[in-house]
Amino acid sequence: MGTLPELFAAWFAGRGWTPRPHQLALLRAAAAGDSALLIAPTGGGKTLAGFLPSLVTLHRTPRPPGPGALHTLYISPLKALAVDIARNLMAPVEDMGLPIRIETRTGDTPQNRRARQKDDPPHILLTTPESLELLLSQPEAGEFFGGLGAVVVDEIHALAGSKRGDQLALGLARLGRLAPAARRVGLSATVAWPEPLRAFLSPSGRAGDVRLVQVRGGAPPELSITLPEGRLPWGGHMGLASMPEVYRRIREAGVTIVFVNTRAQSELCFQALWRLNDDNLPIALHHGSLTVEQRRKVEAAMAAGKLRAVVATASLDLGIDWGNVDQVIQVGAPKGVARLLQRVGRANHRMDEASRAILVPANRFEVIECTAALEAVRHGELDGDPPRPGGLDVLAQHVLAMACHAPFHPDEFFAEVTRAAPYATLSRRDFDDVVRFVEDGGYALKVYERFRKLFRDAEGLVHVRDTRVARQLRMNLGTIVETPLIKVRLRGGPVLGEVEEWFVSTLVAGDCFIFAGQTLRFEALDAMSAVVSRGGEGDPRVPAYAGSRLPLSTWLAARVREILHDPRKWRLLPQPVRDWLRLQQKQSALPEKDGMLVETFPRGSRWFMVAYCFEGRLAHQTLGMLVTKRMERLGFGPLGYLATDYVLATWSAFEPTDVAQFFEEDILGEELEEWMAESSMLRRTFRNIATIAGLLEKNYPGQEKRPRQMTMNADLIYDVLRKHEPDHVLLRATRQEAAGGLTDVARIGLVLARAKGRIKHMALDRVSPLAVPALIEEGREWVAGGAEDALLAEAEAMVDDVTGGAEAFSGLLAEVTEAVRVRAGIVDKPRHRERRPRNARFIRTAPRGVTGA
Amino acid sequence: MTAAPIHVAGERLMLDPAGVLHWPARRTLVVADLHLEKGSSFAAAGRFLPPYDTRETLERLALLLRRWRPVRIIALGDSFHDRGGAARLPLAEAEALRRMLAGLEMVWVLGNHDPDPPEGLPGLAAEEFTDGRLVFRHQALPPASRFATQPGAEISGHFHPKATMATRAGGITRPCFLADGRRVMLPAFGAFTGGLDVRDPAIADLFPRGARAFLLGRERLFSMPTGPCRMPAVPAPAAPFA
Missing domain, CATH: 3.40.50.300 (P-loop containing nucleotide triphosphate hydrolases)
Structure with a gap:
């Protein structure tokens, strides 16, 4: 191999094509038995490049049907993509009359076809990470994958670094044991970090074992x-x-x-x-x-x-x-x-x-x-964060799945897991704790021993207890946890889609909102859905979704700072923007490239402080919490704050002076930790982790109501666990994901480090031109339509009543936007944490801006 | 902490924001739906919830015993999450519970989760318990039953009532007491207990003229009326409740 067989060359020629260099490069890699990562812009014949070596091999050495027929496994993040690729691949196979059968296997594949595929697998199987994990959990997986020659992972850049990517990496590690000869092919769009992707694909977890084929250029956009x-x-x-x-x-x-x-x-x-x-x-x-x-x-x-x-x-x-x-x-x-x-x-x-x-x-x-x-x-520069370490919750699911496949020896299994790049740095302690968690919960209090799911035999092999455990696992497999959503259904008509429950809870009958491209009137909430009718009067609202707005990337933020700071770069900007910046330069100062500009000015009866941090909304959100806490302690009477992608703005009763004291690095210490533990972000993270790890049952969208004793409130569990066993592996996983996985805390560190000794404080007598967008945002984010004003004002008194003034409003909002779940007409919410000082009760941020940070 | 006094059937009762009811005239503390050993009940079904729910629930109860110094406790049923719950109590917790109950009169009203008297624990077990003009039962009787002709008032649990107060940031939901002139319904006290919205027909039908909800806060209760209007009719969820 390494060159194209006659038949293939003719097929290319027949369509007026010539094989592209990267297609041939992948053929050569395959001939040498090497794995390869292909990075190419879209439209480069990437998919064909990935499959070509398999087609050639199956052409030269046709495989008889039967249990060992499977030659190539293709994994894509999207079901639809797998189906589409299967269709596209049929063309060359049929044109050339190759003896190759191609099939898909996803969540939509009917049961009888799945059963048939087990005994009579196709030569090429196209699937998703979830379906792969399911296949691997079957006792017959060894035979099924034994003859595998190649694994093709499509859109690998979209998978690596996510929980689905973690699951896939673990699955690949297992394939590495079942079919050590199988080479791997990764197909990726252009990324800033090819090395972690190579490692992700590598059978050994080391980037060097994977050839890198990079297609540069194409026409620049x-x-x-x-x-x-x-x-x-x-x-x-x-x-x-x-x-x-x-x-x-x-x-x-x-x-x-x-x-x-x-x-x-x-x-x-x-x-x-x-x-x-x-x-x-x-x-x-x-x-x-x-x-x-x-x-x-x-x-x-x-x-x-x-x-x-x-x-x-x-x-x-x-x-x-x-x-x-x-x-x-x-x-x-x-x-x-x-x-x-x-x-x-x-x-x-x-x-x-x-x-x-x-x-x-x-x-x-x-x-x-x-x-x-x-x-x-x-300039051909890219940003993006490199993949983070693998999640322990996904590992827990995998441990149980692999136990369902066959008994394992912990030492060998640990070695296998650490060959998956996301888990290369996994400690043995974490691994053992995860196995113990799967076994009986892994609690310090040993009371669940008789309910164990796993047991160890005399040789140290770990077995799964019974088939019931396997059944339960297969029901709950997967790493996508749905946020609490509620269906929107036309009265006497179809379901239009889903909105987050908290949005529905703000509606009263007769309110109208825009969804699915139409204006709808809310009528009532029934057990399963929000019933609506078409039309409606008044200012419609628009459902917002917590966390749907991506924050500005660190890298792009740096470039924005650079442009702002350097008037020579302004020629790139349109006239009105240049005028705006010039005005800012005259009336205040421009944000520094390094260092941080902070403006203070009075407005209304309040004092505003605007800090130009440029670290993204999520980071600013958390920073705002910390800074106002510090202001509070120092007696400045903060009243509220607001975070945009570019700035943090606070308003307070007293004039902020010596602003550097609000941005000292030690605000990241105890105050952060205390706040993190209480934050809704951690609660939400815990809910996902507990679900993926198998502690909580997954919610299936559209599923019939379950008996109520089977439902469990993650927040109550979180509170109890945190109090009685704060070092439990699930809480460790939660903290790790919240602190390490989400980059905002790290980005706050960047802000503070940059600000240290380099804060430029401009004490102004009125708002500066650059601050205006942020101050407008307050109104923009809060009030969508005029009619809402009255509603909001009226409810404000009630918030106070409910909370006894003891809770910061932003805290309430964060919960309302994220932690509310509706199940069959039952609004379920965590009990509130009331640790916030009374005079912070006017602190508020916009619902959409609050994503737990 | 501020308890809220209410008057039903001529008796003055104190609603404690921790979710229990105190009857000063009889020095009686009433608590509903402890659901002890819910964690281990789930563990038996393959979900290893933290095994600390009983400990947590008992610790909170001990605090209330110190606060009110009652001579009698009435547990309104579902004190254990399932029949085998009492037998599964870990040694330390069983010991703590017995110590807590020593010298007290204990009444175990039986619930749907624990239809049998708890094994090895002191106290009286009863389907219903009546004292003066108050009757204590697990599940409230429907309006059109012998309840209509009964004198006095009914104190019950079972439904785990929760209510949502509308705020401009959306609803805020808390467990709550629910009371009208003839009934008081207690929130669930157990550490892992969820709740049912008071507008659900299963609860709302018990209060045809509406009721007052007392939402639990850290230091006080927050009250609001819940109207006779309720959510559109849907098939009522079948009890039992978790």
Whole structure:
């Protein structure tokens, strides 16, 4: 092998193609039995490159049907992608008449086909990480995978670093034992960190064992920025002012994807476009809260060329290749360069043609951010965080799954697990604690021994107790935990999708809101869903989703700072933005590249402090909590704070002086720890971890109500466990994930280190030009429609009553947006923690901004 | 801590924000739905919840005994999560419970989770317990039953009532007492006990003229009326409740 057989060469020639260099490079790697990571921009024939060696091998040495027939396993993050690839792969196989059978296996595969696949596997099986784990947990897995020659992992950059990636890495480690001869192929979009990806793919966990095939270039994307006609908005993130321009671009191009940053934004943009749509262009909507059927319908219409545009969120970042998209429009700041490129790559899936994309910033700060992103793309620079270490909860699930497969020896199993790159640094203590957790809960108090799920025999092998345990495992397998959602159902009609429960809890009958592209009137809550009817009067609201907004990447933030700081770079910016910055320069100062600008000024009867930290909203959210706590202690009477991607703003009763004292590094000490333990972020993390680890039952969307004694409130468990066994492995896993996995705490450290001794304090007599967007945000985020004002004012007194004034309002909000679950009409919420000082009760932040940080 | 006094059937009762009821005239402490050994009950089904729920529940109860110094405790049923619960009590917890009950009159009203008297523990077990004009039972009787003709008032548990108070940031939900002139329903006291919304027909139907909910706070109760209006009718969830 290493060269293309006659038959294949003829097939290429017949289509007017020649094999690309990277396709041949993968053939050579396969011939040498080496694993390889292919990094290429979209449209480079990546998928074919991944499969070509397998097709050639199966052509040269056909495999007889039977239990050992499986030659190539393909794993993709999306079911739909697996199905689509299977279809595309059929073309060359049929054209050349190759003796190859290709099948998919996902959660949708019917039971009888699965059973048949076990005895009579196809030559090429396309599946997902979850289905792979299920296959591996079967006693017959050894035979099934024994003859495996290759494993192809698609979109590997989207998997590595996530919990699904952890699960896949563990599965690959097991495959490494069942089929040591199988080489691996990883297919990835361009990333900033290829080395961890190589390690992720490697059978040994070491990057050096995997060949790197990198395809550079392709045509560079054509990117431009479009500003709204008329005045450039000071604040806001929706970008609605630019919709006429967006509509014009849609009309002028063939097919457009309009990417936005949040689902709420997608609803608003979609409505705005349809208001302008005098030509009745087919424009559709696609986001993660719509029903699957709805999304499939839109995707199918797109694939069939029936749409002119689709307004989409990250739900379309990955996915099948439509090939006919002419342009991508990104509304709102891209927040990260890698993400922008991924989206841009959705246009024109042909490598030699440039992808066309237009950036539509929603406000002045976003203009700078878009400019920074454009600069980065022009210089071929990327951002993104490298994968984090693997989660112990996923490991717990895997331990049980592997015990269901066959008895294991802990030493060998540990060695196997640490060959998976995410677990390369796993300590033996953590491993043993996880096994003990699976065994009987692993509590210091040994009372569950007689309920053990695992037992050890005389030779030290660990067995699973019985088939009931295996059944329970298979029911709960998977690493995706749904947030508490509630269905939206048209009265006497279909389900339109799901919104977060807390949003429904703010609705009263007659309220209207925008969802699934229509204005709906809320009628009532029944056991399973929010019942709505079409139409409605008054200002509609838009459901927001906690945590749906990605924070600005560290790297892009640095570039934004650089542009702001250096007037020579302003020539990249449009005139109004330049004027704005000049005004800032005159009236206050520009943020430093290193160091930190802090402004204080009076406004109304309050004192404002605006700190230009540029570390992303999540980090600022936490920082705001810590800084106001410190202000409180020092007697400045903080009243509230607000976090944007760029700044932290606080307001207080007294003039903040000697501002450096609020940003001393020791605020990250005890105050942080104490706050972290109580924070809703940790509670939410614990809920996910406890579910994945098998402590709590998974919620199945659309599932019938379970008997109530089977439901369990994660918050109550968290409280009890934290009090009685704070060092339990699940709490360790929770803290590790919250502190290490989420980068915001690390980013606060960066802010504080940068600020140390380098704070530039400008005491102003009024608001500065740069601070205006942040102060506008307060209003923008809080009040969506005029009618809400009265509602909010009325309820404020009640919050006070409920909490006795003892709770910071932001704390309430965080819980309301995240910790509320509705199950069959029962609103269930954790008991509240009341440790906040009375005079902090006006602290508030916007619901959407509160993501637990 | 501020307890809220209420008057039913001519008796003055104190609602404690910790979720128990004290009857000063009889020096009686009433507690509902302890669900002891819920953790081990789940463990037997393959979910290893932290085995500290009994300890936690008893510690909280001990605190209340010191606060109110009662001579009698009435547990309103579902004191154990299942029939075998009392037998599964770890030694230390069983010992603590016996010490706690020493010198007290103990009444175990039986519930659907624990239909038999707890093994090896002191006290009187009863389906219903009546003292003066108050009757103590696990599950409230429906309005159209002998309840209609009974004198006095009923003190019950079983439903784990919870209520949501609307705020501008959405609802805030807490366990609560629920009372009208003839009934008092107690929140569940156990460490791992969830709750049922008071607007659920299963609860709302018991208070046809509406009731007052007392939401539990750290230091005090927060009260609000719950109207006779309720959630749209859906098939009522079948008891038993966790």
